[in-house]
Amino acid sequence: MFNFQIDIFKLTVMLDKNGIAKRIAQEVKDGYYVNLGIGIPTLVANFVRDDINVEFQSENGVLGMGPFPFEGEEDADIINAGKQTITTLPGASFFDSATSFGMIRGQHVDLTILGAMEVAENGDIANWKIPGKMVKGMGGAMDLVASAENIIVAMMHTNRAGVSKLLKRCSLPLTGVGCVTKIVTNLAVLEVTPAGFKLVERAPGVTVEEIKTATEGHLIVEGSVPEMPI
Amino acid sequence: MISKKVASVKEALDGVQDGMTFMLGGFGLCGIPENAIAELVASNIKDITCISNNAGVDDFGLGLLLHKRQIKKMISSYVGENEEFERQMLSGELEVELTPQGTLAEKCRAAQAGFPAFYTPAGYGTEVAEGKETREFNGKMYVLEEAFKADFSFVKAWKGDEAGNLIFKGTARNFNPCMCGAAKITVAEVEELVPAGELDPNQIHIPGIFVQRIFQGSNYEKRIEQRTVRKR
Numbered sequence: 524m525f526n527f528q529i530d531i532f533k534l535t536v537m538l539d540k541n542g543i544a545k546r547i548a549q550e551v552k553d554g555y556y557v558n559l560g561i562g563i564p565t566l567v568a569n570f571v572r573d574d575i576n577v578e579f580q581s582e583n584g585v586l587g588m589g590p591f592p593f594e595g596e597e598d599a600d601i602i603n604a605g606k607q608t609i610t611t612l613p614g615a616s617f618f619d620s621a622t623s624f625g626m627i628r629g630q631h632v633d634l635t636i637l638g639a640m641e642v643a644e645n646g647d648i649a650n651w652k653i654p655g656k657m658v659k660g661m662g663g664a665m666d667l668v669a670s671a672e673n674i675i676v677a678m679m680h681t682n683r684a685g686v687s688k689l690l691k692r693c694s695l696p697l698t699g700v701g702c703v704t705k706i707v708t709n710l711a712v713l714e715v716t717p718a719g720f721k722l723v724e725r726a727p728g729v730t731v732e733e734i735k736t737a738t739e740g741h742l743i744v745e746g747s748v749p750e751m752p753i
Numbered sequence: 754m755i756s757k758k759v760a761s762v763k764e765a766l767d768g769v770q771d772g773m774t775f776m777l778g779g780f781g782l783c784g785i786p787e788n789a790i791a792e793l794v795a796s797n798i799k800d801i802t803c804i805s806n807n808a809g810v811d812d813f814g815l816g817l818l819l820h821k822r823q824i825k826k827m828i829s830s831y832v833g834e835n836e837e838f839e840r841q842m843l844s845g846e847l848e849v850e851l852t853p854q855g856t857l858a859e860k861c862r863a864a865q866a867g868f869p870a871f872y873t874p875a876g877y878g879t880e881v882a883e884g885k886e887t888r889e890f891n892g893k894m895y896v897l898e899e900a901f902k903a904d905f906s907f908v909k910a911w912k913g914d915e916a917g918n919l920i921f922k923g924t925a926r927n928f929n930p931c932m933c934g935a936a937k938i939t940v941a942e943v944e945e946l947v948p949a950g951e952l953d954p955n956q957i958h959i960p961g962i963f964v965q966r967i968f969q970g971s972n973y974e975k976r977i978e979q980r981t982v983r984k985r
Binding site for chain 2: 581582583584585590591592593594595596597598599600601602603604605606607608609617618619620621623624627628647651655656657658659660661662663664665666669670696697698699700701
C-alpha cells in the first residue's frame with residue numbers, strides 16, 4: 524500500500540497538463556486545421572510553433588480562433604466550445620452548427636485532439652457519461668471521433684484513484700469505436716495498433732516498468748523506448 | 754415585400770400551447786432567444802419538449818424553464834454546466850434525449866430542407882445508435898437519424914428586417930440558422946430590426962422565407978459563462 528502511494532506521487536510529478544499539451548503541439552503541422560477539445564487539448568494552442576500556419580476550429584462555429592481577449596474587450600457573441608471568450612485572427616470565419624459539423628464529418632479538419640475518461644486497446648473511447656453518477660453529454664465528441672481520421676487523446680494515464688485509463692475494454696458507455704490513433708499521457712506517448720497500445724515514447728524520467736504498471740490494456744514494448752523530446 | 758413583423762414578444766408567441774415541441778437556438782448562453790424564453794417562463798406553459806444544444810445555466814436561459822418544471826423533455830447534446838438539469842435527469846424527473854451535437858444540428862437542417870432522415874457515422878457502436886437502423890457505405894458504418902418535428906422555432910439574430918431576413922453575429926450564429934424554417938412557425942428576435950431594403954441582400958444569412966414572425970428584442974443581458982481574458 525505504501526509503495527502504491529509513492530508511485531502515485533511520482534506519477535503526478537512526471538508531466539503536468541502543460542507538458543502533455545506541449546508534446547501534442549509537436550503533432551500539429553504546417554497547414555493543419557485543428558479541432559481542440561475542452562481541458563488539456565485547449566492548452567495545445569499555447570505551444571504550437573509560431574513559424575507554421577495553423578487554424579483552430581471550434582465546433583460552435585469559428586475557424587481561425589485567436590487568444591483570449593484583453594480585459595474589457597470580451598464579446599459575449601464570440602466564444603469557443605468551452606464557452607470561453609475568445610478573439611479571432613486574420614482570415615477567421617464564423618458559420619452555423621450544421622456547417623461546422625460538415626467540416627468535421629466531411630473530414631476537412633486535419634487533426635482532432637480531445638480528452639477521455641477511458642481508452643481501450645482497440646481504439647474505443649469513453650468520455651461522456653458515468654451511469655448513475657455523472658452525465659455531461661457528448662457534445663460534439665461523438666461526431667468528432669466518428670469522422671476524424673487523425674485523433675489524439677490527451678489525458679492522465681491513471682484516474683485520481685490511481686486506476687489505469689488505458690484498458691483492455693472500456694467499462695463506461697462508449698463515445699466511439701475503434702477511432703483513437705494516438706494517446707499522449709503524463710507518462711507516455713502511445714499508438715493504438717491492431718495488437719494493442721504500442722509504447723512510442725516515455726515522459727522524462729519515467730521508466731517502461733512504471734508505464735507497464737499504469738497500463739491495464741496490452742502494452743507493446745519494442746526495443747529501447749526513447750524519452751519525449753520536450 | 755411580405756412583412757413578418759409583429760409588435761411584441763407576446764404576439765410572436767401567439768398559439769404556443771402546453772405539450773408542444775420547441776426548437777431554441779443558442780450554444781451555452783451565446784445567441785439564445787432571451788426574450789422568447791422570458792415570455793415562455795412568464796406564460797407558465799408546461800409539459801413542453803425543448804430541442805436545444807444546452808439547457809442554459811441554473812439561473813438563466815432554459816435553466817429558468819427547468820427551474821419552474823415547465824419542461825417535460827430536453828433534446829440536447831451537452832448538459833455539463835447546469836446542475837439542476839443534471840439533477841432532474843439523474844432523478845428521472847426530466848426526460849432527456851442526448852444527441853451528438855452535429856447530429857442535433859443536422860436533424861434541424863434536415864427538417865428545414867425537407868429531408869426525412871439522413872445517415873451519419875456519429876454514435877455508431879454507442880448507446881445513441883441503439884434501436885436505430887445502421888448501414889454500411891464504402892466500408893464504414895452509419896446510423897440513420899430522423900429529422901426533428903417541432904411546433905415553434907425560437908431564434909435570435911443580430912440584425913433583421915421586416916421581411917424576416919436575418920444576419921447573425923460571431924458565434925451567436927450556432928444553431929439559430931439551422932432552426933429557421935425547421936418548425937411549423939419560426940419566431941426570430943433581433944437586436945436591431947430595420948425596414949426592408951436596409952440590409953444588403955448579399956449579406957443575408959437566412960432569407961425571410963424561413964421566418965414567420967420577427968420582432969425587435971429588448972434588454973439583452975448576453976451573459977458570459979466563462980469570462981477569459983489575457984493581460985495587456
